[in-house]
Amino acid sequence: MDTEVLxxxxxxxxxxxxxxxxxxDxxxxxxxxxxxRSTLSKAGGVQSRTQQAFDQRGLLEPLLATGNHPIGTAHFAGVTLALTRDRHRYPWRSIPQVVIEGFLEEHLAAQDxxxxxxxxxxxxxxxxxxxxATFASGAVVRSRYLVAADGGHSTVRSLLKAEFLGRPGTMTTVAADVRLDGCEQPMTHARSEDGHWVSLFPLGTDPQGRPLHRLALGGPGRSLPREVPVTEDEIRDGLRAVFGSQVRLLELRYARRITNAALQAAKYRHGRVFLAGDAAHVHLPLGAQGMNTGIQDALNLGWKLAAAVHGWAPGHLLDTYHAERHPVAAAVLHNVQAQSLLMDLQGTRDPDLMAFKELFTALTQLPAVQYHLDDMLSGMGIRYPMPGAEGQSLVGLPAPDHDLGSTRSHELLRRGRGVLIDPDDRFADVAAPWQDRVDRTGQGADAEPMLIRPDGYVCWAGKPDDLEPALGHWFGEPR
Ligand SMILES: Cc1cc2nc3c(=O)[nH]c(=O)nc-3n(C[C@H](O)[C@H](O)[C@H](O)COP(=O)(O)OP(=O)(O)OC[C@H]3O[C@@H](n4cnc5c(N)ncnc54)[C@H](O)[C@@H]3O)c2cc1C
Incomplete structure (x- = not known):
């Protein structure tokens, strides 16, 4: 083998x-x-669960220190979820994808x-x-496992002839990063009577402190093939059609055409090959979910592949990647399709559709609805189907961050191993055979006993008798 994982x-x-x-290792x-490295800005919104996961690896603080990454508010189909603003310890933030990529690449480089x-x-x-794997250069790499993280047009997925199911794109819209004059509103979705529309989301400021916006626009005659370059005139024209002379383009920093395709790989695992990120699922970038879902795919798969390489993965472990992550992206595609339809209703003059839109908008002002939508978008509501998840308050959910006196349980995840919180010091004997894979901690702390997987999900918090089976289920044979 040239390497374990390519x-x-x-x-x-x-x-x-x-x-x-x-x-x-x-x-x-x-x-x-x-x-x-690409300098094109794509994602901007980083959800709570992604930030929490970075914090569990000690990466959040240095990532935030790379610049001014303002806290924002999640939105669903353009409706700001204002009531959820203070809900999470890691609020929704605007961090450009290029910054995240640069940061992660440098962190890797620092480890050679x-x-x-x-x-x-x-x-x-x-x-x-x-x-x-063979490369255009003629190079050949042999690995035990291969992960396709090669994006929405994945070559690996095509070579596997993997089923990619759902609705192919039926139209394109323009997505661009711009500097504007006359745009006072932080977030706007506006539509002209003849069906032209513009969405604007704040993107923070440029190095000179000037506000930047992510712009999306569309309307009659604006759905052009993806290959046709986006021009400044096209954007000016789109702004004029909706805002008249009120909003003007000052600078176009980057633009592309995106489709409304909503597609997902039927299987995330093909033998020794795994699909992750956009290679496994594509959809319109509504609600800031694509990059976040891909990063969380990687967090789910990483420790499982490591377990397989190190020889302690239970037989079923690699299959849980599909079982856990496929439903997550399926739910994302589902909510994006709903958002897409709701966005289309903005500015509608059809009385029936207006009635529906008004009712939906009224519902979104209810705290319970905002929390429900926030659970969906933030990743904090993801619950993996695990043994013991039924009827348990915590199993399958992201682990709470317990104060353990000198440390926090999330800090303990920085080693990338399992964590057993054992406040009453009851489980030393049970956990001993797994001590090379699971750290036992939290003695004397005011915390609930729980077993946390390396990716930060609770996998046992139940009856004491269930701990040993849970250790075996997730961490393999006892040594
Ligand atoms: C306008 C826009 C706004 C967005 N906003 C958000 C947002 O706010 N929040 C969010 O979460 N998501 C957002 N997204 C989605 C997000 O950008 C993607 O989900 C994310 O880039 C997916 O990451 P990835 O690593 O899976 O794939 P990619 O970022 O596409 O990376 C794939 C990599 O594979 C390489 N590659 C491709 N083929 C090969 C090959 N054959 N051999 C070797 N290398 C190859 C490519 O060069 C590329 O570097 C947005 C997308 C767009 C277009």
Missing amino acids: IVGAGPTGLTLANELRLA VPVVLVDKLSQ LHVRRGHELTGLAQDGDGVT
């Missing part, structure tokens, strides 16, 4: 996974076809793992022992 694609998904595998090669750039994967074959 990761194809150094976007946020591949970079997160490489960091996870590095933390677990797994030999890994990370390749990208681009000869330089460098992205091998200019390597485009073109071929793939797998057998019982491993995967053989």
Whole structure:
């Protein structure tokens, strides 16, 4: 083998996974076809669960120190979820994807793992022992596992002939990062009587302190093929159609056309090959979910692959990646399709649709509705289907951050191992055979006993008798 895990694609998904595998001492090669890191801004919104996961690895503080990354408010179909603003310890933040990618790549480089750039994967074959990847350059890499983090147009997915199911794109819209004059509102969705629309989301400021916006626009005659370059005139024209002379384009920093495709791989695992991030699911960027879902795919898969490489993964562990992450992205696609429809209703003159829109808008002012939507978008409401999850308050959910006196339980996850919180010091004997994989801690703390997986999810918090089976289920045979 040339390496244990070959990761194809150094976007946020591949970079997160490489960091996870590095933390677990797994030999890994990370390749990208681009000869330089992309400078194109795509994602901007970073959800609570992603920030929490970065904090559990000690990466959040240094990431936030890279610049001014303002706290914002999550929104659903353009409706600000203002009541959820102070709900989480890690509030919704605007951090450009390029900053996250740069940060993760530098963190890897500091550990002597460098992205091998200019390597485009073109071929793939797998057998019982491993995967053989071939590259446009003629290079060949043999690995035990391969992870496709190569984006929405994944070559790996095509080579596998993996089913990619759902609704193909039926139209395109323009997405751009702009500096505007006359845009006072932080977030706007406006539509002209003849159906042209513009959405504006704040993106923080440029180095000179001037406000930037993410703009999306569309309308009659504006759905052009993805390959047609977006022009400044097109954006000026779109702004004029909706705002007249009130809002003017000062600077176009970056633009692309995006489709409304909503597609998901039927299987995330194909033998020794795994699909993650946009390679596994694509959808319109509504509600800031794509990058966040990809990063969380990587966090879910990383420790499981590490367990397999180190030889202690129980037989079912790698399959839980699909079982846990496929429903999460399916739910994202579902809510994005609903958001897309609701966005289309903005500015409608149809009395029936207006009645529906008004009713929906009134509902979104209810705290329970805002919390429900926030659970969906923030990732904090994700509950993995695990043994013991039924009827338990915590199993399957992101672990709470307990104050353990000199430390916090989230800090203990920085080693990338399991954590058993044992406040009454009752489980030393039970946990001893797993001590090379699970840290037992929290004696004397005012906390509930629980077992936390390396990715930060509670996998036991129940009856004492269930702890040993849970350790075996998630951490393999006792030593
Ligand atoms: C306008 C816009 C706004 C968005 N806003 C948000 C947001 O606010 N929040 C959010 O969570 N998401 C957002 N998204 C979605 C987010 O950008 C994507 O979900 C994210 O980039 C997916 O990351 P990834 O690592 O899976 O794939 P990508 O970022 O696409 O990375 C794939 C990498 O694989 C490489 N690659 C491709 N093919 C090969 C090959 N054959 N060989 C080697 N390398 C290869 C590519 O060069 C690339 O670097 C937005 C997207 C757009 C377009």
